Amino acid sequence: METKIRKRRPAFDREEGVAIAQGLFHERGYDTVGVADLCEALRIAPPSLYAAYGSKAELFNRAMKRYVETDFLPLDTILKPDREPVVALTELFVKATEQYTRHDKWKGCMVTEGMRADDETARGMATELAKGGSHIIGQYVRAQNAKDPERVTDYVLMTLRGLSSYACLGYSMERLTGCATMAGRALDCDFNTGAA
Numbered sequence: 001m002e003t004k005i006r007k008r009r010p011a012f013d014r015e016e017g018v019a020i021a022q023g024l025f026h027e028r029g030y031d032t033v034g035v036a037d038l039c040e041a042l043r044i045a046p047p048s049l050y051a052a053y054g055s056k057a058e059l060f061n062r063a064m065k066r067y068v069e070t071d072f073l074p075l076d077t078i079l080k081p082d083r084e085p086v087v088a089l090t091e092l093f094v095k096a097t098e099q100y101t102r103h104d105k106w107k108g109c110m111v112t113e114g115m116r117a118d119d120e121t122a123r124g125m126a127t128e129l130a131k132g133g134s135h136i137i138g139q140y141v142r143a144q145n146a147k148d149p150e151r152v153t154d155y156v157l158m159t160l161r162g163l164s165s166y167a168c169l170g171y172s173m174e175r176l177t178g179c180a181t182m183a184g185r186a187l188d189c190d191f192n193t194g195a196a
Helices: 014-028 035-042 046-053 056-071 085-101 110-114 120-143 149-168 173-185
Strands: none
Touching: 014 035, 014 046, 014 056, 014 110, 035 046, 035 056, 046 056, 056 110, 056 120, 085 120, 085 149, 085 173, 110 120, 110 149, 120 149, 149 173
16 A cells, blocks of 8 residues: 655745745735734744744834845945035935835835834834934934934934835825935035034
């Protein structure tokens, strides 16, 4: 009698699962992605998902961290200390529009949009993760002799978040770039360029 040899299912790749979840969360947002959606995309059962990641929120957190490592705006490159601040910050706005609109499905900044989640835990995770980028921007603005560093930093962060939001609404890169350059020009009077 011939015995059938059962093929072993390949081991679940947790990092690949994070990448798949990242795409799903970025496309649809934390609140509209259910555990069933994640299990279907990852081709695992709920107990396996919880065993691998702990919870949906923890998987979201890992997906956001992966996004920061692979797709976040290169702040250190754009905001170099020796760059003229209005030029650098305008470039930051323009680069943001390019990044937030470059994918057909993944619009806006994943972390920024995560900060608007209805789920308190997910929202807190995104807010905590966003502090790193906010800190870099704030440090740059203070080092560039801004007249009111806190107000300028708030303006930069609000502009980036607005660009992300409008990218999610389907605004084109061209339209957002026009807004980005206008937002950059508005900073002209906020820096004491050439001051000691």
